[in-house]
Amino acid sequence: MDTGTHVVMGFALGGLATLDPVVAEHTATAHSVLIGTIIGSQIPDIDTVLKLRNNAVYIRNHRGITHSIPAVMLWPLAIIAVIYPLMPQANLLHLWLWTFFAVFLHVFVDIFNAYGTQALRPFSSRWVALGIINTFDPFIFIMHVIGLILWGFGADPGITFALIYVILIGYYLRRIYAHHSLKKAIKKRIPTAETIIVSPTMRFHQWRIAVKTRDSFYVARGHQRSITVLDEFKRIPIPDTDVINAAKKDKNLSAFLHFSPVFRWEVDEYDDYYEVRFIDLRYRSNGHYPFVAVVQLDLDLNITGSYTGWIFSKEKLRKKLEINTF
Structure with a gap:
């Protein structure tokens, strides 16, 4: 609490x-x-x-x-x-x-x-x-x-x-009864679900839902026993690449992976650096996923900046990466 x-x-x-x-x-x-x-x-x-x-x-x-x-x-x-x-x-x-x-x-x-x-x-x-x-x-x-x-x-x-x-x-x-009933409804709606994470909100009948199947992640909203799927992502294993392995050494990304049970990842390559981003799928808000871990690396795979936490704008992320620059 x-x-x-x-x-x-x-x-x-x-x-x-x-x-x-x-x-x-x-x-x-x-x-x-x-x-x-x-x-x-x-x-x-x-x-x-x-x-x-x-x-x-x-x-x-x-x-x-x-x-x-x-x-x-x-x-x-x-x-x-x-x-x-x-x-x-x-x-x-x-x-x-x-x-x-x-x-x-x-x-x-x-x-x-x-x-x-x-x-x-x-x-x-x-x-x-x-x-x-x-x-x-x-x-x-x-x-x-x-x-x-x-x-x-x-x-x-x-x-x-x-x-x-x-x-x-x-x-x-x-x-507890409402939570149990909602999970039963989710299993009926997505029968291939392997992992179901239901998170409450401040509204009694509103729930955040993240579902993991063998091939996909589903992000949904629950209202009583009604399920609305908002996003679907292909479940792609984290690749064994030099960029990802270098990013995993970062303390912020390590903490994120320790805490987050359901997430997707992205790797972007720019002219002079890489950016690795992991996105927690449990906290969708207004079409945005604010809980992230971001690691920036130079072309020699040295970590130049990182952050994990709640981000609601690109400007805030840029400032946080500057603060956490090594």
């Missing part, structure tokens, strides 16, 4: 924790639990600072080890090590339980996004991305905000957020 949703979830869990008699009856415990749930709902995304280095490092590592099983176990201990010395009167067990729940819930809800997490590490490095809930879901965010407003006006926070989470559980189940 996005940062804003994780923030309101942290406050909401602090309110929900008042259903715990130990928390409700002990002020120091209640205060420490609220701080613990707020920090716990944010701490797995501390790897966002990697974006300050470059997109390649961020894409390869975001939601990786910080969302792993060992991290989920260790983050609450690290948070408590900071909070408990400041509030030694707090009940240590219940502080740990609610802080752990906040960290766990952060990772759990993230697996429902299209981006996913490596939540199964160290047992598996596979990205778990169910593609059911958009990274920012207006309904989920608004429900949390409503709960916080009601709390501010004096409503019982435990009961309020218990009811809200019952509603959200129903919402998740409805989204």
Whole structure:
């Protein structure tokens, strides 16, 4: 989920924790639990600072080890090590339980996004991305905000957020059913599909679809169970050429290939340089595919510039390549 949703979830869990008699009856415990749930709902995304280095490092590592099983176990201990010395009167067990729940819930809800997490590490490095809930879901965010407003006006926070989470559980189940129904419709529409990637949008009934068959890639839009194919590309294996092999040594392209499960590629030759471009097919927007990796090489196959990330104009790409020039 996005940062804003994780923030309101942290406050909401602090309110929900008042259903715990130990928390409700002990002020120091209640205060420490609220701080613990707020920090716990944010701490797995501390790897966002990697974006300050470059997109390649961020894409390869975001939601990786910080969302792993060992991290989920260790983050609450690290948070408590900071909070408990400041509030030694707090009940240590219940502080740990609610802080752990906040960290766990952060990772759990993230697996429902299209981006996913490596939540199964160290047992598996596979990205778990169910593609059911958009990274920012207006309904989920608004429900949390409503709960916080009601709390501010004096409503019982435990009961309020218990009811809200019952509603959200129903919402998740409805989204899971819609996702499952859409995949069945896709299989009926494209029976040769080998891989189906369905990504949610902020609109409840709108979905992005990428399908891989033996010979083709299909990019489509889903509305409820209706499938509209927007683009079709021949599935051409990446060639074993000197230009491609040289480009694969680039950190940006390497990060893209680590992250993107369905893409097409292009190689253009100009008077004094080559340009290799890989295009992720999952994020079509207004006829454009904005998530790319681009590598430029001179005629001696030395990398002169590269970039991976979101590009919405040729001017922005040119500037990014200039910034990332070696």
